[in-house]
Amino acid sequence: MALLKKGFALLMFVIILSACTPNFNSEEEVVQDNNDEQQTQTEEEQQMIVSPDQLDTNDYRMVLPYQLSAARGTVTNQISNRYDIDEFEQGLTRLSKDTFSPDDYLFQEGQYLAENTVYDWIDDVNPDKPNDLRDELDNAEAEDDIEAIRDELETYQEKNPRVVSHILEQNFLTREEENRVEIAGMSIGIALKSKYQFSVDYGPTNDVQISEEEMLTIGKETADTIVQRIREDYEELQDIPIMVALYRENSPNASVPGSYVSKAVVEPNDMLVSDWQSLDEKTVLFPSSEAESDYYEDSEMFTGFRRDVSDFFPNYIGVIGRGFYKDGELQELSINIPVEFHGKQEINGFTQHAASLMMEHFPSYFDVEVAVESPSRQEAVLFRQAGEEDITYHIYHD
Numbered sequence: 001m002a003l004l005k006k007g008f009a010l011l012m013f014v015i016i017l018s019a020c021t022p023n024f025n026s027e028e029e030v031v032q033d034n035n036d037e038q039q040t041q042t043e044e045e046q047q048m049i050v051s052p053d054q055l056d057t058n059d060y061r062m063v064l065p066y067q068l069s070a071a072r073g074t075v076t077n078q079i080s081n082r083y084d085i086d087e088f089e090q091g092l093t094r095l096s097k098d099t100f101s102p103d104d105y106l107f108q109e110g111q112y113l114a115e116n117t118v119y120d121w122i123d124d125v126n127p128d129k130p131n132d133l134r135d136e137l138d139n140a141e142a143e144d145d146i147e148a149i150r151d152e153l154e155t156y157q158e159k160n161p162r163v164v165s166h167i168l169e170q171n172f173l174t175r176e177e178e179n180r181v182e183i184a185g186m187s188i189g190i191a192l193k194s195k196y197q198f199s200v201d202y203g204p205t206n207d208v209q210i211s212e213e214e215m216l217t218i219g220k221e222t223a224d225t226i227v228q229r230i231r232e233d234y235e236e237l238q239d240i241p242i243m244v245a246l247y248r249e250n251s252p253n254a255s256v257p258g259s260y261v262s263k264a265v266v267e268p269n270d271m272l273v274s275d276w277q278s279l280d281e282k283t284v285l286f287p288s289s290e291a292e293s294d295y296y297e298d299s300e301m302f303t304g305f306r307r308d309v310s311d312f313f314p315n316y317i318g319v320i321g322r323g324f325y326k327d328g329e330l331q332e333l334s335i336n337i338p339v340e341f342h343g344k345q346e347i348n349g350f351t352q353h354a355a356s357l358m359m360e361h362f363p364s365y366f367d368v369e370v371a372v373e374s375p376s377r378q379e380a381v382l383f384r385q386a387g388e389e390d391i392t393y394h395i396y397h398d
Contacts, residue, residue, distance in 0.1 A: 058097070060107030063173060063181060069109035071118045071169070078122070078166035079191055080252040087257035087283065088247050092170055092189040095279075099243045099265055100172040100185045110169025112186075112234055118167050121229065125222045127160035137201055154200050161196035161208045163218045165249060167226060183236060187243040188226060192219050194258065195251050212248065216262060219246040223273045227266050239268040245279075256283040256322055280328065286321035286335075298323060298330055305335075305361040312353050313339050331386075332367040341374050347395060351380040355391040358382060364389060 079085050093107070113121075123129075133153045140146045172185035192215045196208040223244045231238050245263040250256060259281040264273045284291050287306070291299040306319040324332040337354070341347050354370055362368045365386055372380040382393035 058102060060093070060102045060105065060172075063106055063108055067108055067111060069169070070111050070114045072109075072115075074115050074118050075166055075168065079249065081250055081254060081257065083254065083257035083283075084191070084247075084249045087259070088166070088168060088189060088191050088249075091247065091260050091281070092168060092187055092245055095245050095260060095263055096170060096172065096185075096187040096243055099241065100187070105172040105174055105185060106181060108171040108173055110171055110186075112171075112230075112237065113167065113169045121167055121226065122164055125164050125218075125225055126162040129162075130156050150200050150203075154206065157196075157198045157200075158206070158208055161193070161210055163193050163196065163210055163215060164190065164222055165193055166191040183240060185241050185243070186230070186237060187245070188223070188230075189245050189247055189260075190219055190222055190226070191247045191249055193249050197252065212261065215248055216246065219262070220273065220276065223264070227273055228271050231269075231271055241268055242266040244273055255320075256285045259283065280326065282325045284323045284325060286323060286333075291323070295323070295325075295330075301361055302333075302335075305357055308357050308361070309337060309354070312350060330366045333362065333369070335368070335370045336373060337370060338373045338375070341379065344397075347372070347379050351382065351393055351395055354380075355382055355393055358384065358391050 075085055075089065079088065130153055133149060133156065137146065137149045137153065140149055166189075168189035168191070170187040170189075171183055172187070173181040174184040176182050192210075194210055194212075194215065196210060197205050198208075199205050223246070227242055227244065230242065243263065243265050245260050248258045248261050250258040260279050261281075262276050262278055264276045266273050284295060286299060286302040291302070302321050302323075309319055319335060319337050321333055321335040323330050324334075339350065341350070351372060354372065358368060358370060362384075364384065367384070367386050369381065369383040371378055372382070378396060380393060380395045382391055384391050
């Protein structure tokens with residue numbers, strides 16, 4: 001389900017913890033080996049704690065204190081669409097559960113591929129940047145020379161799009177003897193562009209469309225390169241399984257993310273990726289012509305909910321939904337309702353009304369979440385997990 005529900009659950013979890021006297025009886029102290037690049041203590045081993053509970057039974061337990069990614073922040077520099085950033089990260093964790101079950105593995109952000117490594121590897125698997133042509137352009141003086149170099153630079157970039165955007169690492173740990181946790185699995189997400197955008201000499205932006213066939217070819221070649229380097233550069237990662245998944249980004253200004261299109265599991269000690277599995281995942285915007293033509297019944301369901309919301313607030317700004325589909329079936333529906341309220345009772349009344357509309361319009365075979373927002377902040381969140389009957393909601397108070 002979307003971040004809002006988990007964010008609220010995490011907030012309540014923290015509040016409960018801070019309001020009670022600490023009790024660590026249910027926690028487990030463990031020891032983890034630090035890899036050399038990230039070691040910040042003089043000791044080779046660090047005392048850590050396995051989080052006592054999961055916010056959801058299908059979520060991973062964490063190792064505390066929480067270890068930030070060795071390449072923290074790089075994704076925001078490499079991927080421009082915020083919806084793609086969320087789905088790229090959360091989708092990789094979701095796909096990892098098929099290989100690394102939350103019942104058997106603990107989750108940790110990637111600790112091996114540092115920021116400079118990620119950037120270097122991205123440059124290595126993409127075509128060379130035409131820096132020599134840019135230098136020539138900067139130094140050219142005659143107008144004819146400038147125009148000729150511009151044309152050459154544009155042609156080069158059209159024929160050599162940089163398809164690989166980002167490389168994301170996630171780690172999975174298991175408990176060993178003597179209360180130790182060790183790296184036992186890794187997932188690698190490779191973000192690939194569907195559209196390459198570039199400009200010449202700060203001029204207009206040019207677009208190069210990248211077919212899914214071309215993207216898959218480049219993505220699979222990149223996966224082989226990355227797995228080989230991981231095996232060669234990190235001794236402790238030679239004999240663990242590595243799940244690799246290819247993500248196709250949406251356009252930079254799209255209102256929904258792209259999706260993972262293929263994945264594979266590399267067995268311990270293997271150096272190449274094989275047995276790729278195609279994935280049928282998609283996020284659809286409601287309302288949209290695509291939703292109406294390809295998912296008509298779901299579009300009508302959403303339209304009915306949207307219409308009834310407008311009956312309560314005739315001057316509402318709009319209702320936007322994003323449906324996540326897997327193998328053609330709706331799995332999650334996240335809805336944003338932006339409304340300008342004039343008092344707390346109005347918020348309370350509308351939230352109760354929204355809950356009743358959710359019960360009326362949405363069957364219980366998929367997750368559904370509704371965020372109610374004023375111009376300045378989120379006012380309420382309502383959600384229901386697949387298989388449940390009741391709507392859970394929370395109204396935020398000052």
